Amino acid sequence: MSTQAATADRTVVIGLEVHVQLETDTKIFCGCSTEPAEDEAPNTRTCPTCLGLPGALPVLNEGAVEAAVKVGKAIDADIPETTTFHRKNYYYPDLPKNFQLTQYDAPICADGELEIRVDGDPRTVGITRAHLEEDPGSLQHAGGSIESATHTLVNYNRAGTPLMEIVTEPDFRSPAETRAFLAKLEEVLEYLGVFDPGRDGSLRVDANVSLVPAEHVDGDGTIDGDALDDVNRAEVKNISSHRGAEQALAYEVTRQENVLRRGREIEQETRHWDEDRGVTVGMRSKEAEKDYRYFREGDLPALEVADWKDRIAIPELPDARRERFRDEYGLDREAASKLTSTKAVADFFEDVASEFDPDLAATWVADNLLGELNYREMEITDVEDRLDEFTRLIELVAADELPTQKAEEGGPRELPHGGEPP
Ligand code: ADP
Ligand code: ZN
Ligand code: MG
Secondary structure, three states: OOOOOOOOOEEEEEEEEEEEEOOOOEOOOOOOEOOOOOOOOOOOOOOOOOOOOOOOOOOOOHHHHHHHHHHHHHOOOEOOOEEOOEEEEOOOOOOOOOEEEEOOOOOOEEEEEEEEEEOOEEEEEEEEEEEEEEOOOEEEEEOOOOOOOOEEEEEOOOOOOEEEEEEEOOOEOOHHHHHHHHHHHHHHHHHHOOOOOOOOOOEEEEEEEEEEEHHHEOOOOOEOHHHHHHOOOEEEEEEOOHHHHHHHHHHHHHHHHHHHHOOOOOOOEEEEEEOOOOEEEEEEEOOOHHHHOOEEOOOOOOEEOOOHHHHOOOOOOHHHHHHHHHHHHOOOHHHHHHOOOOHHHHHHHHHHHHHOOHHHHHHHHHHHHHHHHHHOOOOHHHHHHHHHHHHHHHHHHHOOOOOHHHHHHHHHHHOOOOOOOO
């Protein structure tokens, strides 16, 4: 493998546990809104269920399950006949019930995959499982970081937001590969319409990293399971961006290399990524699964999902759409890539291309529109109500009523009806 970043006799091995908030109107087990109100006060978007008050019962949100099934289809996962919920028991102040409702031995998705590109080559990352769970509340450490805070405030407005935890196989061989994966995952989730990358905290990553002795790694990069279990690994928490993942892992790989170089042992532990300082800090020895005393949630019946996979449709996904754009509109790889960067962009391009010459449509949407939006740090969705004006401009150029240069410079200001540039 070309991207192995290893000390002389070790191979970097990384597996991710990615938590994404699913876009639903209401929380996963109650009717509270998932949408923060403007300037909302702490602990106001709550009810007895998401506050964990005695006697309050959960009711599963069908929309969250539908979103999870869409994800399952997109990653080509197995969706079981029946899926169930479990209690994961632990004490932490962001968790008012002292357990998190999650899934255990019958997750909604198992054994999926996602293809990424590493140095231009396609590469398949295995997805062990993806399950539904509730987001805990959020903690605010007063007076600084988790280590130096004098006290901590808790806000349960976020508690009960639907989360999907996506667990990958230990298939990454460098920090850069995890970044490519997270970008791809976000792109797919955005196409599915189940995820808002712009929402604060909508993506959170735990990254497991170890350095496996190279003698256990085959020529084709496969590692036998015993070697993966035998080596100690660190689980780095508190990563909230693609870039953060790459930086935290780069730091952690170097730290482990230095520990080994000094002849010491890597500990099996949970570490915290301190983004401001750019370091990972040891938190605690890693908890084992048995510590959580998982047991079935008696207040939620098993859910039959066997036929949901057929019932729920998903849109054409980015890779397929990219390929089709190249075939159907004769675009080069770069243009096809730009024009499928989000579903909204791809949909708009296809609208324009259905009316005008595809080359003209590609130039105007990829170069002029996206270039301008990029310059202004805006998304196409920010100018949704102005896209008609943009189409009108292309119409004038196509009809030779407006010279291209004038259209590019002046935009619709030059138009008879006097619009403003999009
Ligand atoms: P645990 O139950 O201890 O959390 P899991 O088997 O659930 O362990 O794996 C959690 C994550 O750790 C997965 O993303 C997996 O790919 C990753 N992982 C497993 N073994 C290794 C390893 N040797 N190095 C790095 N990551 C690993
Ligand atoms: Zn609630
Ligand atoms: Mg685990």
